[in-house]
Amino acid sequence: MRKYKRLFFSLLFCAITFAMLYGTANILRDRETTLSSFYSEPSGSVDMIIVGSSHVNNGVIPNVFWQESERSACNVYSWAQPMWTAYHYIIEAFSEQDVELVVLDMYGMTYGNSYMVPQEIDRVNYQTSFNIDMNLNYLSLIQTAEHVGIDLRPYEEFLNLPRYHARWKNLDARMLTYDPHNAKDFLKGYGISYQSVPQQQPSFAVTEPYVPYEYCVEYLDKIVQLCEKKNVDLIFTMVPYIYNETEAGIDLWIEQYAAEHGIPYISYIGNSADAIELDYSTDFQDNAHLNYYGAQKVSTHLAQFVKQRYPDYQKQQNPHCEQLDEDYQKYQRILLANDVMVESDLQTYLTMVLQDENYLLYLANNEPALAPVLSKAWQGYGEQPNNIEQFCGVISKQQADFDQTLLDVQLFGEKGTVSFDLNDENVIIKLNDTAVISQESTFKAVLYDTILDRPLETVAFDAQTGTLLHKEFSSDIIDLFKK
Amino acid sequence: MLFNSIDFLLFFPIVTLLCFAIPPKVRNLFLLGCSLYFYMCWKAKYILLIGFSIVVTYLGGLLIEYFSQKKKPFLEKSVFWATIGSNLLILFVFKYYNFFAENLAAISGDRILLPLFQFALPVGISFYTFQALGYVIDVSRKTIKAEKNPFTYALFISFYPQLVAGPIERSSNLLAQIKQRTSFNYENMRSGLLLMGWGMFQKVVIADRLALFVDSIYNQYTAVDGAYLLLATLLFAIQIYCDFASYSNIARGAARVMGYRLMLNFNTPYFSKSFAEYWSRWHISLSTWFQDYIFEPLAWKLKDHRWAAGFSIFVVFFISGFWHGASWTFVIWGLLHAFLRIAEILTKKPKKKLYKKLKINTKSKQFQYLQMVFVFLCVCFTYIFFRADSLSQALSIVRSIFTDTHITSLFQQSFFTFGLDVKDFVVAVVALAVLWCGDLLVYRKVDIYGWITAQKRPIRWVIYWLLIFSVVIFGVYGPSYDSAPFIYFQF
Incomplete structure (x- = not known):
């Protein structure tokens, strides 16, 4: 009897072990x-x-x-x-x-x-x-x-x-x-x-x-x-x-x-x-x-x-x-996005983005020198940020929502958040609590396409050259930002 | 076929199951066939060498016994030396000839140039040759009777669990067991598998992981700080212990599952308080082989001489160095151990007097810990020569450790670029802690196996699973795999 009991438990042990190894x-x-x-x-x-x-x-x-x-x-x-x-x-x-x-x-x-x-x-x-x-x-x-x-x-x-x-x-x-x-x-x-x-x-x-x-x-x-x-x-x-x-x-x-x-x-x-x-x-x-x-x-x-x-x-x-x-x-x-994603001039970039109703731009600015450019780009889009030299929010052809450091939005087809952190050295934009990858800068933006339902790129302003630096959201990193 | 390979994972259970399924009469024959197959997995043609060794020592044993019974000492001695000589000749040709030829050329200023052979070193040749020689000496000393059954004897020499890396078994132990018929025993199976699991843990989780760091440091010994070389040397001591002990444990475990008890080969050597104790705990099968077949006869022969013991120790460690490999680094390693052992003997009395004078309690735990640390550090020092590829490399490492060591360099981020990343390092530390605890319990004679088997089934199974999964997941084995590099980004 003991022999069979041992055999049974030995086989059971092996079966569980194999199942766990397989898993x-x-x-x-x-x-x-x-x-x-x-x-x-x-x-x-x-x-x-x-x-x-x-x-x-x-x-x-x-x-x-x-x-x-x-x-x-x-x-x-x-x-x-x-x-x-x-x-x-x-x-x-x-x-x-x-x-x-x-x-x-x-x-x-x-x-x-x-x-x-x-x-x-x-x-x-x-x-x-x-x-x-x-x-x-x-x-x-x-x-x-x-x-x-x-x-x-x-x-x-x-x-x-x-x-x-x-x-x-x-x-x-x-x-x-x-x-x-x-x-x-x-x-x-x-x-x-x-x-x-x-x-x-x-x-x-x-x-x-x-x-x-x-x-x-x-x-x-x-x-x-x-x-x-x-x-x-x-x-x-x-x-x-x-x-x-x-x-x-x-x-x-x-x-x-x-x-x-x-x-x-x-x-x-x-x-x-x-x-x-x-x-x-x-x-x-x-x-x-x-x-x-x-x-x-x-x-x-x-x-x-x-x-x-x-x-x-x-x-x-x-x-x-x-x-x-x-x-x-x-x-x-x-294909359409390609033209936007190579633009190096901030004002032209904003103009292009705001012409397309399917783009959302999450942005944060802590760079006073950009105020004139941003003011100009804003003309005709209704609501203005309280302080154009330091603000964060979202803009699109249809909407503008400023000065909230945490936005509840649709991200990747479900409810998500976009948050902003402004400091003197660098501004950080987070999608679902994960910071986007980009060069350090006091102006940053994330371009989101509502048809593709995904971010296309991060842009950062390079104060030395006065141009925009683009960093695409390649498919291999997208999942990092999903909930 | 390596123990830590998928091949062995298939080979072992199949052989074991068949071993118990077939009639006991043919079991030895079956095991002999499996053992020869196991050996041939490396290089099939080298089966001729082990075959030669088996045939010569088998016949030698019979003839020695025959001439002894017939009272023909000359013929007995002649056969004895012919058997020993022919086996050592094979060992010399395949392991030491090139070393000899190269050194001869160097000494003679390239005037004597012997042709070099290109063949690979036959796996396990030192182990099975010594085992066979031990048998012949035992027969000659009449400690055992010559084995009549050639298949039984052949299995004794080629028994696959211990064929390629020991333990170097004695005929009085293994041959006697082979002659008896074994049967399946649940306890043997359980304890054998547990021992194999522990051996696997030592090998793939500890030894092979530490090897990543040690190899990385030793490969760039001129470029790294002495602190790294010191740490690598300390870790090499643990690596080689785990590597060697793991093989012995797996061999002992595999043999035990089949009902054979092989001798203990490593017994917590780094808890030794003296070099004599160290050598009674380290590679026990080889140490006792040297003790029985070289040291004692030599010391006996020179018993009237003042330096008999010292000279015998010197000879034993010189041979021991050579046994480990055909290189001067191994010889130096052996001679350093000879020096340490002789110094220990010579200073025994002065030390005793000194301790008495200084009123040092040599039985206190603190003193014993200090002794352990001292022995361990000295052993580590000798390992520099064991691990180095050349004497010049070894000397350079020694110089670097003693003159260019900055401990703070170990705390820099670059530490994790030498083979072990942070996660590997954490696993290594945890595994070393497990090893240390395990060895400490063994040292204190705690019956770990008894404790495990006394637990309730769920606890036992969790322990088994922890062992299995730590080997399977945290082991360093299999092909290295990098996640697919997605070269071209896609939207």
Whole structure:
């Protein structure tokens, strides 16, 4: 009897321990993933996916496809994505949505021959591409990593606890609450950047195709077979970047491969380079990534190609048409904000903000020298602060509310607070009790967009240069300010 | 296969379950197969070396016994020395040859250049060689009978829990147990698992965490203040203790789960009040090996000589230094311990007189604490040579500690840039406090295991979970992971 009692309690102890370990592993696991944009799309809403690396994240705007080709699109990307990761991301996408079209960026085919050395690709891929949902595809991705020769010990490297246990140092409530399936991104995996760094356009007279790394070809074959099996259309593309001669040879190889398999190939470093009139002096943010202007050109051309190829598809066929239209409107708001967010003159900035009825500006001033500029900007907006040399409050096209150091307002879709702290050295604006990040200054403002329902930026006045300094509210810090 | 790896986490329960599931007749054979597999996980071909050692010492033992019975002392001695010599030759070739060749070249001004070998050091070669030699000496001394069953003997040499880092078992203990058939015992399992858990805690929570700081400081020893080198040296003493003791505890725990009792290898060495006591508490299996097989025979042979004990100590620690590694730093470490031990013996009487004259109560707690601190600090000093990569590095560190130490530099913010951030440091401090309390209780002969098992089930389970989760969460293991760097901001 004692023997059975011991056995029972031993088994019970093991079961509870495993359950607790499993729970701990899930809490500590990093669920932040580049796939969250895709995961968070409502089921049945994504018609097509654009698969690739950061080149896709920066170079393809899914909202443009909705506008130009009437197909809802989403970027399915990961940093430095090699073809084997692309293959598993496509499987993941197929399991989540009824995808009808895959646009595959072929940068992954240049593995071992590109500006990123293989070790660096492996490192980045290893660090960032395995945070997908735990399922058979995840286990298969681990097996693939081993198969392609990355020097890993999969079951040690990717089991949750060995991999993530040190995250106890970064414990926060988000570990409990964050769900990549609920992290809505109306830009659908597009990373916007307006930065412009001139580049030299590559030019190589390559006539011989260059055969890519064997595993790239193996997994390209698998992707083609998978799409055939699932009856999903496939288009190859190559988002522009500054490539080398070998990569030009690989581009030729892909062109031949695509022709052999009857797959369209839109290469913006090869056969379609002239079609978009890319300006290498203005359309890149660095040697590898397009900025917004370049991305707009590529996306528009690619979307028009899709429209031509599938002319019968209508927006209304998508059951989430309204939501997708709303996402597009938000995307437009982001574009509009860009003009405001680069303005360095305070008076012009205030004028621009106060012209748009969907902007709120939370501001605090303790800089007497700015009084004339602020007074001038205020003209025509009714209520004035009692002391223009030292005040805080909120202004918009419709309202002005001054001299309260704590405001109860709508923040991030729910009730929140904005508070102000004025002192001689620095003024501080807090959203939901968290101070916004900016340079020390005696004039600060937070620009809030009521359509996007989020702050866009913090501005601070630089007394030395007499200009405004902008600090954008990037998506990675937004959650810090939510309740 | 490391004890703190997922591989072992799978290997151990499978082997243990199968060990008790299969018929007892074939259990030793099964364990032998598992042990050889365990060894081959490092470098499969080195199984030949351990195989050679097993075969030679097994046959050697039989022949020594045979010639002894037949009263043929010459042949007995010949076989004995051939067995010892061939094993030491293998050890020399694989562990010391390159060191020897390099020093020969240096001494001869590069006139004698022997070819260097590029092969890796076979894991555990010093441990299993000494264990096998101990067996041969025991047979030769007729303390035990030569083992007839080759599989039993092979398991004794290659028993996987203690194969690669000890304890260096005696045939009178382990071989005797292997010959008996063990069966599953709940208490053995529970105490064994608890010992393994404690070993894991020592290894991954303490030793590997302190290593981050120690390595960081020793890697930039010319750039840091002497205070950092002093602290790193003190922490290295704890790191190496936890590292070594943890392996022994895991080995003892794993063996105990399967019903085997391995000898205690570390017994709170830093509570020692003398160097003699220290060496009776530190790496006990090796210390007693040296005591039994080198010191005592040598001292006996030189018994008429005035310096017999001193010379024997010198020889033992010289060999002990070499045993730890083929480097002059280890030899110096060994010789420093020899010096400390000999000095302790030589000053014993003068010290006694001095204490009497000064009316110092040597039995007071304060005096004993001072003795402990003194012994610990001296041991730490020797560790500078143990840890340093070269003699010049060790001397530079000694110089820096004695001439360039500013304690205030430890209280600067940069302290947390040397491998341990604030949170790691807090965990290290808490873990060291747990270690200290645990060792103190053991030192005071408190039966911790008895106390735990006497508690009610919920309390027991909470203790087990605390141990498991502190290892799993706060352990330094697995691949380093950085949160995904979102290179490109998104709105």
